[in-house]
Amino acid sequence: MKVLNLRCAHGHGFEGWFGSESEFEAQRDGGQIECPLCGDKAVVKGLSAPRLNLGAGRKEPPAADVPVPMPEQSPEARWMRAVRDVLARTEDVGDRFAQEARRMHHGEVEERGIRGRATPEEAVALLDEGIAVLPLPVPAALKETLQ
Numbered sequence: 001m002k003v004l005n006l007r008c009a010h011g012h013g014f015e016g017w018f019g020s021e022s023e024f025e026a027q028r029d030g031g032q033i034e035c036p037l038c039g040d041k042a043v044v045k046g047l048s049a050p051r052l053n054l055g056a057g058r059k060e061p062p063a064a065d066v067p068v069p070m071p072e073q074s075p076e077a078r079w080m081r082a083v084r085d086v087l088a089r090t091e092d093v094g095d096r097f098a099q100e101a102r103r104m105h106h107g108e109v110e111e112r113g114i115r116g117r118a119t120p121e122e123a124v125a126l127l128d129e130g131i132a133v134l135p136l137p138v139p140a141a142l143k144e145t146l147q
């Protein structure tokens with residue numbers, strides 16, 4: 001006997017037992033083989049035996065048995081969360097950062113948390129004017145999801 005892994009045109013895999021490959025071909029050509037899932041008769045042969053159970057159908061161990069690392073506790077996760085927090089509480093003003101920071105400093109607009117891009121020169125100028133700016137290296141992953 002030969003175990004053949006078969007596949008229908010819809011991608012359903014199933015097994016067929018045949019005396020030989022030529023028997024399979026004869027049965028297929030005679031329309032005697034059909035997919036047990038959808039009845040499709042356009043069946044092709046996949047990789048043939050030896051039978052190897054590569055974990056198909058094996059139950060995953062219950063989650064409780066697996067030591068799950070606590071991502072919240074890693075320094076990276078704490079940093080990510082802190083950055084996320086800042087991002088959530090600040091308004092992204094983009095390239096207008098220096099301008100907005102000055103306007104707030106001079107009371108032209110209400111003080112609020114802003115973030116944005118400033119060149120090193122702009123940042124230095126702001127600091128010179130007594131405007132507090134902080135560099136915030138935002139992880140690239142967060143930038144992509146939040147901006």
Ligand SMILES: [Zn+2]
Binds near residue numbers: 039
């Ligand atoms: Zn099928």
